[in-house]
Amino acid sequence: MAYKQAGNLPMMKAALKERLAKRTIGSDIDGFLTKAKAIDALTANDTIDRYLQKVSG
Numbered sequence: 001m002a003y004k005q006a007g008n009l010p011m012m013k014a015a016l017k018e019r020l021a022k023r024t025i026g027s028d029i030d031g032f033l034t035k036a037k038a039i040d041a042l043t044a045n046d047t048i049d050r051y052l053q054k055v056s057g
Contacts, residue, residue, distance in 0.1 A: 009042070009043075013039050013040065013042060016039045017036050017039055020032065020035055020036060020039070
């Protein structure tokens with residue numbers, strides 16, 4: 001993901017949430033919100049590879 005390589009954390013989080021939204025089934029709002037909160041909590045020092053794997057296709 002280009003934002004990760006560029007070190008642009010806010011844009012990386014936005015891109016992750018956009019991908020997550022496209023892959024979330026409409027009835028799983030709670031699941032989406034839980035994952036979105038986890039993405040919001042990411043910091044520059046976190047390893048985000050597991051989030052990228054979950055929401056990237």
